[in-house]
Amino acid sequence: MASLRTTLRGLGVSRRAVFLRGITSNTCRAFSTGLSPPSKGFVYEQHGPPDQVLRMVELPPVPVKENDVCVKMLAAPINPSDINRIEGVYPIRPQVPAVGGSEGVGEVHAVGSAVKSLSVGDRVIACPTTFGTWQTYVVKEESVWHKVSKNVPIEYAATVTVNPMTALRMMEDFVELNPGDAIVQNGSSSMVGQCIVQLARIRGVQSINLIRERPGSEELKEKLKKLGANEVFTENQLEIKNVKSLLNNIQEPALGFNCVGGNAASLVQKFLRQGGTMVTYGGMAKKPITVSTSSFIFKDLSLRGFWLQKWMNTEKAQDCRAMADQLLSFVEQGELKYEMELVPFIEFDTALNYALGKSGSRPKQVLTF
Amino acid sequence: MASLRTTLRGLGVSRRAVFLRGITSNTCRAFSTGLSPPSKGFVYEQHGPPDQVLRMVELPPVPVKENDVCVKMLAAPINPSDINRIEGVYPIRPQVPAVGGSEGVGEVHAVGSAVKSLSVGDRVIACPTTFGTWQTYVVKEESVWHKVSKNVPIEYAATVTVNPMTALRMMEDFVELNPGDAIVQNGSSSMVGQCIVQLARIRGVQSINLIRERPGSEELKEKLKKLGANEVFTENQLEIKNVKSLLNNIQEPALGFNCVGGNAASLVQKFLRQGGTMVTYGGMAKKPITVSTSSFIFKDLSLRGFWLQKWMNTEKAQDCRAMADQLLSFVEQGELKYEMELVPFIEFDTALNYALGKSGSRPKQVLTF
Numbered sequence: 251m252a253s254l255r256t257t258l259r260g261l262g263v264s265r266r267a268v269f270l271r272g273i274t275s276n277t278c279r280a281f282s283t284g285l286s287p288p289s290k291g292f293v294y295e296q297h298g299p300p301d302q303v304l305r306m307v308e309l310p311p312v313p314v315k316e317n318d319v320c321v322k323m324l325a326a327p328i329n330p331s332d333i334n335r336i337e338g339v340y341p342i343r344p345q346v347p348a349v350g351g352s353e354g355v356g357e358v359h360a361v362g363s364a365v366k367s368l369s370v371g372d373r374v375i376a377c378p379t380t381f382g383t384w385q386t387y388v389v390k391e392e393s394v395w396h397k398v399s400k401n402v403p404i405e406y407a408a409t410v411t412v413n414p415m416t417a418l419r420m421m422e423d424f425v426e427l428n429p430g431d432a433i434v435q436n437g438s439s440s441m442v443g444q445c446i447v448q449l450a451r452i453r454g455v456q457s458i459n460l461i462r463e464r465p466g467s468e469e470l471k472e473k474l475k476k477l478g479a480n481e482v483f484t485e486n487q488l489e490i491k492n493v494k495s496l497l498n499n500i501q502e503p504a505l506g507f508n509c510v511g512g513n514a515a516s517l518v519q520k521f522l523r524q525g526g527t528m529v530t531y532g533g534m535a536k537k538p539i540t541v542s543t544s545s546f547i548f549k550d551l552s553l554r555g556f557w558l559q560k561w562m563n564t565e566k567a568q569d570c571r572a573m574a575d576q577l578l579s580f581v582e583q584g585e586l587k588y589e590m591e592l593v594p595f596i597e598f599d600t601a602l603n604y605a606l607g608k609s610g611s612r613p614k615q616v617l618t619f
Numbered sequence: 620m621a622s623l624r625t626t627l628r629g630l631g632v633s634r635r636a637v638f639l640r641g642i643t644s645n646t647c648r649a650f651s652t653g654l655s656p657p658s659k660g661f662v663y664e665q666h667g668p669p670d671q672v673l674r675m676v677e678l679p680p681v682p683v684k685e686n687d688v689c690v691k692m693l694a695a696p697i698n699p700s701d702i703n704r705i706e707g708v709y710p711i712r713p714q715v716p717a718v719g720g721s722e723g724v725g726e727v728h729a730v731g732s733a734v735k736s737l738s739v740g741d742r743v744i745a746c747p748t749t750f751g752t753w754q755t756y757v758v759k760e761e762s763v764w765h766k767v768s769k770n771v772p773i774e775y776a777a778t779v780t781v782n783p784m785t786a787l788r789m790m791e792d793f794v795e796l797n798p799g800d801a802i803v804q805n806g807s808s809s810m811v812g813q814c815i816v817q818l819a820r821i822r823g824v825q826s827i828n829l830i831r832e833r834p835g836s837e838e839l840k841e842k843l844k845k846l847g848a849n850e851v852f853t854e855n856q857l858e859i860k861n862v863k864s865l866l867n868n869i870q871e872p873a874l875g876f877n878c879v880g881g882n883a884a885s886l887v888q889k890f891l892r893q894g895g896t897m898v899t900y901g902g903m904a905k906k907p908i909t910v911s912t913s914s915f916i917f918k919d920l921s922l923r924g925f926w927l928q929k930w931m932n933t934e935k936a937q938d939c940r941a942m943a944d945q946l947l948s949f950v951e952q953g954e955l956k957y958e959m960e961l962v963p964f965i966e967f968d969t970a971l972n973y974a975l976g977k978s979g980s981r982p983k984q985v986l987t988f
Contacts, residue, residue, distance in 0.1 A: 480955070511912050530915035530916060532912070533911075533912030533916075533917060538909045539910045539911075539915070540907045540908070541908045542907050542908075542909055543880050543907065544902070546925075547924045547926045548710050548924075548926060550924055550926065550929065551924065552921065552922070552923050553910065553915065554914045555914070555915025555917075555918075555919055555920065557916045557917060560919065567877070
């Protein structure tokens, strides 16, 4: 793979821009049917803090081979896993140098001669996720792309494959939930959290939702309740011995989700019923999970973890396109929504800083091209 | 149920001895076929520290009804769960006043007129466990008792139903182990720990065993190795980054057992392979279990608990007699052994103090009658 060599100026952005050859996953093959347009992408040559190692790069045209599809990107989010990949702390990550980003939506710009399922103008998402979506044109094999409806707002198509899918899988894969059952979660205002609230509501499952105490938490409670949350508590409200006394007509939950750690994870355990399961999928507080011996022995709790990336590497991942379709149809029907902030691609720095939490908590940052 | 009323002196023991009516689980019924001999038992009227609330009591004869079997006890252990029941901190416990103890072996002294499966002179164990084995004569329904071979030393028959059975179930119920696989455990010198070492050896499963650093730990290592332990480490030896570098030709374990908590539980997790399961069945260090977020997400660990008492209340408990037979046949064949200290019933105080850890770590205390 070529290394970054040539510095260019004058891209209208403040970053150092460089030409880069061979940065996409496509190396030259025999039967190219044309070239992609030149592309602009956010590239890192080495692992480190994203605001230090990412650079806007002009990427030269690459061959669109017979099985390839060239997609003009429309929108791509900045996910925590993208940040962690750039930092080098995520177990599955591309080799450097690499273009950032892993999910997104675009429009088919050109197709290779052997491509059958997609045509120019189709709207497509990378499903399962792929690497390198933070660029204006992405060339990948036909099999990477999944056609989606144009009736769905691009920011939802751009974001369906990571967070909503995590929520959907976690609702399915650990405990059989029936209407009237309940779940409990912390970090409920996260994008996965918002999806869990709504997927629960759609299934007739009740949700108990924990959020941090912070300015605006009353408004956040109302927002989550509008999405279908049955109960929303700030963690401070739960500094009592018997949290379950707060549940009115809600069943003790059999399933809990933890994306915070520390005390917030202990609170989820407190709500769980005998024999319940807590699934950890994030660690926003950067604190470990603590469990009492009696929670395991007498309360028979199970503690598990979920990682979508690993799921995507199993045979079950063949379901992911049907899952994306289902989730996007919920969006189309107005049954599933979540907060996002759309930021033009050329204002990447702003979106990145928001995604890095430099201005406190912000909704999901979605780059638009 | 009658309360303790009358104080008697002169039983040859230092404790206050009292008559107690109706303390066994057998209340008067219509068709008694005789009376048991008077019995002596260790009784608690209220929950509290066992060395303060237990009293030697003379129990009057009780009816041996048509379905009852009167057993002259031969041996009964003092288990941690017995201590916790007396303290009132164990979730499943008899109503007070109660005779202590929950497992043991005896000889059939008399049978009710409808008893078919047992005869005077048979050696029997309470299987599943029952309450009130710390007394010289126990009258319980026929269905409580399970006939065992007289070729097995009484101390093994007396102790097979709690600790070895915990070890056996935990080896069966969580992860499918095949010859060549490995397990890891802490608290390896406990009675369950010794059984796990040997049940692993019998199945061709390798065992990695952690023990506390303390005087005599080198001798303990040798003892465990003689039982079949493949590796034994003191916790201090494992204060290195990559504990797995210590494993020679042993597979990364898929299953771990924790009866300690705190750092010793973290060490078990460190040894486990991707996707491994840690089962907690005790908390000797009285410290919680701590788990990193990444252990759940990226390493995909599952954390579970095991409680034999709960298992005994499921339909699976019908297997427990076959399990006891299997375990006792291992004992008979010399394949299963563990350390115990036999103490005459009249020296109950001594055994209790040892069981309470007042003289440091001691082998399992088994009362002999």
